[in-house]
Amino acid sequence: xxxxxxTPKYLVTQMGNDKSIKCEQNLGHDTMYWYKQDSKKFLxxxxxxxxxxxxxxxxxxxxxxxxxxxxxxxxxxxxxxxxGDSAVYFCASSQIETGRYQETQYFGxxxxxxxx
Amino acid sequence: RxxxxxxxxxxxxxxxxxxxxxxxxxNSASQxxxxxxxxxxxxxxxxxxxxSSGNEDGRFTAQLNRASQYISLLIRDSKLSDSATxxxxxxxxxxxxxxxxxxxxxxxxxx
Numbered sequence: 001x002x003x004x005x006x007t008p009k010y011l012v013t014q015m016g017n018d019k020s021i022k023c024e025q026n027l028g029h030d031t032m033y034w035y036k037q038d039s040k041k042f043l044x045x046x047x048x049x050x051x052x053x054x055x056x057x058x059x060x061x062x063x064x065x066x067x068x069x070x071x072x073x074x075x076x077x078x079x080x081x082x083x084g085d086s087a088v089y090f091c092a093s094s095q096i097e098t099g100r101y102q103e104t105q106y107f108g109x110x111x112x113x114x115x116x
Numbered sequence: 117r118x119x120x121x122x123x124x125x126x127x128x129x130x131x132x133x134x135x136x137x138x139x140x141x142x143n144s145a146s147q148x149x150x151x152x153x154x155x156x157x158x159x160x161x162x163x164x165x166x167x168s169s170g171n172e173d174g175r176f177t178a179q180l181n182r183a184s185q186y187i188s189l190l191i192r193d194s195k196l197s198d199s200a201t202x203x204x205x206x207x208x209x210x211x212x213x214x215x216x217x218x219x220x221x222x223x224x225x226x227x
Contacts, residue, residue, distance in 0.1 A: 043160065043203070043217040045216075048214065105162075108159060
């Protein structure tokens with residue numbers, strides 16, 4: 001069974017288009033994340049949601065809008081795509097216990113976005 | 117100073133070798149430390165958490181030195197299947213704060 005799944009796996013699109021990436025986790029976790037891994041392989045957090053509420057927004061352009069319809073899903077919509085948006089986008093989830101330190105994060109397989 | 121720094125490698129070692137990776141982090145308030153492994157074109161996966169007392173999991177040993185803000189990973193008896201990029205991961209601050217990933221150290225184990 002896939003714990004964290006993302007669709008699509010590959011996404012090739014033209015500059016200026018709007019696209020969405022979907023993420024679902026079946027681990028029962030309450031926290032989900034979006035990360036971007038650029039061509040230099042640097043993995044950086046973009047957003048985090050806890051129980052459908054945004055808790056982290058790492059100065060990402062407002063062309064990127066995450067949406068969490070329920071705690072098992074976190075989707076990422078990107079408006080007006082730019083060349084620099086080309087990267088691998090990873091979704092992840094974890095279970096945060098109050099008062100405890102950061103827990104293990106489980107990553108999805110990634111969505112490879114290429115903007116032409 | 118970068119939040120998490122690692123030697124990018126690559127480390128090319130023969131099978132059976134022992135190899136050590138180092139990592140430094142900038143925020144002394146960080147409390148959670150991990151090593152993740154990322155295979156080519158795959159997602160990162162947790163290899164092991166790193167505890168203050170040091171911990172071992174089979175051929176893998178992780179050490180933490182809080183005074184020096186330094187984390188290490190030792191791999192003994194390297195296997196071909198250990199070839200991957202090893203990511204040092206630290207939470208940004210105390211408590212439930214975002215994880216910060218190092219750029220990773222690439223390891224190639226050669227037959």
